Amino acid sequence: MKTISIVVPVYNEEANLEHFTQAIYDVMAKMSYEYELIFVDDGSRDGSRAILQKLQDKYDWVKPLLLSRNCGHQIAITCGMDHATGDAVITMDGDMQHPPALIPTLLDLWEKGYDVVQTIREATEGVSWFKKTTSKYYYRFLNAMSETEVYPGGSDFRLLDRQACDALCQYREHDRFIRGMVGTLGFSQAQVSFTAPERFAGTSKFSVKKMSKLAMDGILGYSVVPLRIAFYLGSLCALFSLLLFAHVIVEYLLGNVLPGWTTIMVCVALFSGVQLMLMGVMGEYVGRIFKEVKNRPLYMVMEKRGDYTHGKARKVEKVELGE
Structure with a gap:
């Protein structure tokens, strides 16, 4: 039976x-x-x-x-x-x-x-x-x-x-x-x-x-997609920062440079937030690896x-x- x-x-x-x-x-x-x-x-x-x-x-x-x-x-x-x-x-x-x-x-x-x-x-x-x-x-x-x-x-x-x-x-x-x-x-x-x-x-x-x-x-x-998303998002932010840098150079050459405290603060906050988010995603994966390598019951x-x-x-x- x-x-x-x-x-x-x-x-x-x-x-x-x-x-x-x-x-x-x-x-x-x-x-x-x-x-x-x-x-x-x-x-x-x-x-x-x-x-x-x-x-x-x-x-x-x-x-x-x-x-x-x-x-x-x-x-x-x-x-x-x-x-x-x-x-x-x-x-x-x-x-x-x-x-x-x-x-x-x-x-x-x-x-x-x-x-x-x-x-x-x-x-x-x-x-x-x-x-x-x-x-x-x-x-x-x-x-x-x-x-x-x-x-x-x-x-x-x-x-x-x-x-x-x-x-x-x-x-x-x-x-x-x-x-x-x-x-x-x-x-x-x-x-x-x-x-x-x-x-x-x-x-x-x-x-x-x-x-x-x-x-x-x-x-x-x-899924490893979150890691890939982190990479793509980081790449986009890097591209955005290059465009912003090019804009600053053009404005400097044209003589239109003005105090840009607001722009600087916004950029710092944006990129810092993105970096922390990406570190958090990687940290989740690293933390799981840490649990597994200990091989506890x-x-x-x-x-x-x-x-x-x-x-x-x-x-x-x-x-x-x-x-």
Whole structure:
């Protein structure tokens, strides 16, 4: 019998965990699969860990992993995939905005031969106009700059075949944008559209700061275009400065030189701003290189709860297509 691993990152979700677990049970109990539900607690500060212990005592297919600190949503998903041993791995959030009722559809497409089944969020109930608009144009901007296509509305609710999951687990960069990483795998992929309902309880843990970081990871992690833009912008500014210099020489020869304090200040401010911007872009890339060369672990698992005899972390080895 095939086994399905469901990976769910958790951060201060005490109000959602029991309801979500029951929803998973209601769906999976009707299907002919063995399954495990891997909750990765990402350093929660509420009662999430106590609830996970209660769920693990009640259901042997619930397997909590407790990280030593908050590492971020994308790292928590990675940890869960590293430990999952199912023939297929489904990643999703536990706030019910990724509907468990959609799981049979993902599995059906997987059984038809697709290695990756990606869900596409067409709309989200209760989301502000600002978030919808920024998300829409962010994906357009990202795809215009990157060689890897990321589907607009793509979410972290997806199914990965065992081979695709093992391949993705070989990606060990620290600043992770899994939606883009999946697009680089090259496996056969299907898409499923859905409308995300409102959260069952609580509020979103994705602050503007976290969303901005994820957006930056998507842009800088899969494109060198910002560096090229910096070069082109610097070239244009250099050309502009030469034209300005030529203008000053002509005015000097014509005897029309007047005190130009305002012009000087405007030019200094303009070029200083451009230089700082270009240094900032390069600094972002250098900072990411600095993180990678230290080669520190992506995460630390403080405690594994449940039976991991058949669900222990696998050594991630190189996967060749066709194995």
